Every structure is written in C-alpha cells, then in structure tokens.
Amino acid sequence: MKTAKGGLVLKSLKEQVYDYLRQQFQKHRLQPGETINMEATAGKLGVSKTPLRDALIQLEMEGFVTISPRRGIFVNPLPLAEIREFYQVIGALESSALIESFPSLGPAGIRKMDGLNRRMQKAIDAGDFDLFYEKNLLFHDAFVAACGNGNLTRIVGNLKKRLYDFPRKRQWIKEWEQSSIREHQEIVDFLAAGDPQSAAIFLRDVHWSFKVQEKFIRKYYGDAKA
Amino acid sequence: MKTAKGGLVLKSLKEQVYDYLRQQFQKHRLQPGETINMEATAGKLGVSKTPLRDALIQLEMEGFVTISPRRGIFVNPLPLAEIREFYQVIGALESSALIESFPSLGPAGIRKMDGLNRRMQKAIDAGDFDLFYEKNLLFHDAFVAACGNGNLTRIVGNLKKRLYDFPRKRQWIKEWEQSSIREHQEIVDFLAAGDPQSAAIFLRDVHWSFKVQEKFIRKYYGDAKA
DNA sequence: GGCAAATAACTGATATATCAGATATCAGAA
DNA sequence: TTCTGATATCTGATATATCAGTTATTTGCC
Numbered sequence: 160m161k162t163a164k165g166g167l168v169l170k171s172l173k174e175q176v177y178d179y180l181r182q183q184f185q186k187h188r189l190q191p192g193e194t195i196n197m198e199a200t201a202g203k204l205g206v207s208k209t210p211l212r213d214a215l216i217q218l219e220m221e222g223f224v225t226i227s228p229r230r231g232i233f234v235n236p237l238p239l240a241e242i243r244e245f246y247q248v249i250g251a252l253e254s255s256a257l258i259e260s261f262p263s264l265g266p267a268g269i270r271k272m273d274g275l276n277r278r279m280q281k282a283i284d285a286g287d288f289d290l291f292y293e294k295n296l297l298f299h300d301a302f303v304a305a306c307g308n309g310n311l312t313r314i315v316g317n318l319k320k321r322l323y324d325f326p327r328k329r330q331w332i333k334e335w336e337q338s339s340i341r342e343h344q345e346i347v348d349f350l351a352a353g354d355p356q357s358a359a360i361f362l363r364d365v366h367w368s369f370k371v372q373e374k375f376i377r378k379y380y381g382d383a384k385a
Numbered sequence: 386m387k388t389a390k391g392g393l394v395l396k397s398l399k400e401q402v403y404d405y406l407r408q409q410f411q412k413h414r415l416q417p418g419e420t421i422n423m424e425a426t427a428g429k430l431g432v433s434k435t436p437l438r439d440a441l442i443q444l445e446m447e448g449f450v451t452i453s454p455r456r457g458i459f460v461n462p463l464p465l466a467e468i469r470e471f472y473q474v475i476g477a478l479e480s481s482a483l484i485e486s487f488p489s490l491g492p493a494g495i496r497k498m499d500g501l502n503r504r505m506q507k508a509i510d511a512g513d514f515d516l517f518y519e520k521n522l523l524f525h526d527a528f529v530a531a532c533g534n535g536n537l538t539r540i541v542g543n544l545k546k547r548l549y550d551f552p553r554k555r556q557w558i559k560e561w562e563q564s565s566i567r568e569h570q571e572i573v574d575f576l577a578a579g580d581p582q583s584a585a586i587f588l589r590d591v592h593w594s595f596k597v598q599e600k601f602i603r604k605y606y607g608d609a610k611a
Numbered sequence: 612g613g614c615a616a617a618t619a620a621c622t623g624a625t626a627t628a629t630c631a632g633a634t635a636t637c638a639g640a641a
Numbered sequence: 642t643t644c645t646g647a648t649a650t651c652t653g654a655t656a657t658a659t660c661a662g663t664t665a666t667t668t669g670c671c
Contacts, residue, residue, distance in 0.1 A: 213655095
C-alpha cells in the first residue's frame with residue numbers, strides 16, 4: 160500500500176518486506192538452495208508472517224524462490240540452462256523493441272545511447288563498475304522504454320532482476336565489459352546508418368547470444384549446478 | 386500445496402481458489418472494472434480471506450486484477466493498446482521459439498503441426514469452436530514446447546491466458562479462423578521447405594501482427610476502452 | 612543391529628480477530 | 642445553501658492462534 164501524505168510515500172509492510180528481501184538478493188546474502196524460515200525472518204523484521212508471506216508469493220512468481228508447501232521456502236538456483244533461456248527471451252524481446260523504437264528514437268536517442276556507451280568506457284577506465292553497470296542498464300533502457308510496450312519492459316526487467324541479483328563468482332570481467340562496449344558501438348553504428356534490422360539482429364544474435372557470451376557467463380556466474 | 390496420496394493429487398486452498406477465479410474469468414463472470422469483495426468471496430467459497438488473498442496476489446502478478454490497497458480489488462480491463470503489446474511480445478517470442486525448435490521438430494513435428502491445422506479446418510467445418518481453439522493451442526504449443534525454453538513457454542502462456550480468458554464480444558469470427566488456418570499453412574509450408582527463418586518472420590510479422598489482425602481483434606474483443 | 616511404527620518437532624497454510632486507510636454520511640457553522 | 646470537520650462504515654492489511662503435512666527422532670520388535 161503506497162500512500163502519499165504531504166509528499167511522503169508510505170509503503171505497505173508487504174512492500175517493505177519485498178524490498179528488504181530483494182536487497183538481500185542484491186547483496187548476495189541469500190544463496191541458492193538456502194531456506195528462508197518464516198518465523199525467524201518475520202521475527203527478525205518485526206512483522207507478522209502475513210506480509211512476509213505476501214512478499215514471498217510475489218518473489219515466487221518472479222522466480223527468486225520456490226515455496227515448497229509445509230516443507231520450506233527455498234532460494235532458487237540459477238543454472239546455466241536457465242541463463243541460456245533468459246538470454247534467448249531477452250534477445251528476442253530487446254531485438255523487437257529496438258526495431259519498434261527506431262522511429263521514435265531518432266538521432267537524439269541514438270546520440271544518447273552513444274553517449275551512454277562512452278560513459279561506460281570511462282567507467283571502465285576509472286575502474287568504477289557500479290557506474291559501468293548503471294550506464295549499461297540505461298543504454299538498454301533507452302530503446303526498451305522508447306518502444307512503449309510496458310509489458311515487454313516488465314518481462315525483460317524481471318528477467319534482468321534475476322540475472323543481476325544472482326550471486327556470482329566475480330564482480331566483473333574487464334574483457335567482457337570491453338566486449339560489451341564494442342558490441343554496443345556496433346549497434347549504435349547500425350542505427351546511425353539507418354539500419355535497425357541489422358542492429359536488431361546483432362543485438363539478438365551476438366549481444367544476447369548465450370553461445371557467443373558463454374565463456375564470460377561461465378566466468379561470471381561460475382559453473383553453477385542446478 | 387499439491388500432495389499425492391494414493392494417486393490423488395490434493396491442492397491447497399490457495400490453488401483451488403486460484404483455479405476457481407481463473408474459471409470465473411474463462412466463463413466471463415468477472416468483467417473489467419468489477420470489484421472482487423474479499424469478505425463476500427471468501428464467504429461464498431467457504432474459506433478464510435487468507436487463501437483468497439494468496440490467490441489474488443498471484444492473479445495480480447499475472448495481470449488479471451489490480452489490488453488497490455484498502456480500497457478494493459478490481460478486475461483489469463484489456464485495452465486494445467495492451468493487446469497490441471501482447472501481440473508484439475508473443476510474436477517476438479514465438480518467432481524465436483520456432484527458429485530454435487526447428488532442428489528438433491524434424492519432419493515428424495512439421496507433420497504434426499500440419500495435422501493439427503487440418504483438424505482446425507475440420508472443426509470449423511463442423512462448427513465446433515472449442516475443438517478449433519484446442520487444436521489452435523496445440524499447433525502453437527508444438528513448436529513452443531519443442532524449443533525447450535521453460536521461461537519462454539511460461540511467459541507466452543501467461544500472456545495467452547490474458548488474451549483468451551478476457552470477455553469478448555463474439556465467440557468466434559469464422560473469417561478470422563479461416564485466415565488463421567491459411568497462415569498456419571503458410572508457416573508449415575516454409576518449415577517443410579526447410580526455411581525456418583521465413584516461417585518465423587511470417588509468424589511474427591503476419592500471424593502475430595496487431596496491425597494485420599486488427600480488424601478481427603476489434604470485432605472479437607470489441608473496442609474496449611481502457 | 613536393522614526395520615517399522617509411533618511420537619515429537621518443524622514449518623508453512625489457514626482461520627479469526629483486530630487494525631488502519633479510504634470513502635461516505637452527518638452535523639454544525641458561516 | 643454550502644463548506645468543513647467529525648463520525649460511521651467499508652474494505653483490505655496485518656497480527657495472532659491454530660491447523661496440518663512433512664521430517665526427524667524415539668521406541669519396540671525381530
């Protein structure tokens with residue numbers, strides 16, 4: 160329950176619990192296979208089990224946990240096979256979004272993407288992974304948002320939540336980040352040349368190709384077992 | 386909670402409530418904008434508000450309802466704009482699934498799709514819309530399932546739930562059904578000719594093109610307002 | 612010692628009571 | 642008559658108690 164009172168936005172307990180748990184994922188405090196104990200967690204958060212359960216149902220729908228009735232609530236692993244699936248889905252959807260957004264992106268939008276990619280390079284040069292990550296998200300968001308398809312944005316966003324919040328072996332791989340920047344530049348170049356189809360195909364078949372990115376993925380997530 | 390006891394599969398109350406509500410949608414007993422009253426519904430179903438709320442949280446995540454805190458729970462409309470969004474997403478994902486599944490489909494899989502399409506024609510000839518609908522789902526499921534991407538299947542499936550459970554103006558439009566069958570045949574022909582790329586493009590840009598299908602969509606769903 | 616049945620403990624699922632925000636209605640003042 | 646504040650009602654959100662399936666441990670028999 161979000162209420163605005165004099166500029167304050169009040170969140171329901173359910174939402175606050177959800178945010179807390181999401182943070183736990185982002186901080187890698189919840190590991191695959193781990194159980195979330197209702198009594199203990201509710202006690203720790205100082206709320207009843209009810210909003211906790213509400214939040215967990217949402218997290219289950221989003222793929223983060225599995226509620227195994229009367230047995231326990233388990234943090235889902237993220238096996239390579241599933242990462243492969245995510246890559247396929249995101250590739251197909253972002254590719255579609257890029258084509259759809261091209262008319263409304265225009266030169267200004269392409270310049271914006273180009274600028275974001277350059278800032279990604281600067282972040283790498285400065286060793287600032289958080290900034291790199293932020294600009295990377297914004298690069299993709301530029302055309303996904305411009306596509307104007309809220310459902311597509313939601314679906315892609317949720318898969319990315321799973322990809323990025325999952326505990327990983329390494330914080331970053333410079334080679335991968337450099338490679339991403341080169342790929343982004345390729346996409347921008349296609350767009351600037353007025354060829355969204357080639358940009359979309361490159362985005363789908365290279366940038367979001369599990370096969371192409373596999374060597375980095377394995378380093379980054381480790382060879383996670385299901 | 387699904388438990389198997391001596392072959393019986395027992396469902397939790399939450400699941401049963403969810404199934405009931407889904408049925409209500411399928412039977413068009415729940416209309417856009419309508420409210421679902423917790424006390425009344427729980428009383429009617431003979432359960433407490435808890436499993437009802439659990440089910441509603443899931444339905445909200447799936448887009449069927451909006452839980453407006455402390456105000457009410459509203460059945461979501463399905464405006465044409467959203468249908469358009471769904472068409473784009475499904476088109477992109479099914480297209481991707483078709484390419485991915487082609488190697489494992491093989492001649493047998495293509496024949497199966499062909500057979501399903503012929504049965505769709507027979508259903509039309511016999512005026513049996515339920516059978517048509519069933520074979521239509523199976524036609525698409527054939528390559529979506531063969532793609533082996535559970536997440537893609539789940540995402541597409543959920544969007545189709547929304548499309549097919551939504552109340553509509555007309556039960557069926559023979560012209561659209563005939564058109565679908567022709568389009569399916571086109572896809573099958575491309576596949577049989579060993580050209581999944583053309584099949585995928587046709588699937589995405591014709592079969593799942595909102596623009597191409599718009600005249601039927603408007604007749605079928607009515608000109609629903611948001 | 613091994614196995615099966617009984618019992619205890621654990622844990623999530625559900626029911627009920629209470630709370631709390633939103634909305635409608637009423638009463639009083641201008 | 643209109644407006645504002647107070648009160649009542651409605652409805653979902655949350656807390657607490659209890660239930661019920663699952664798992665672990667104990668007990669008794671062979």
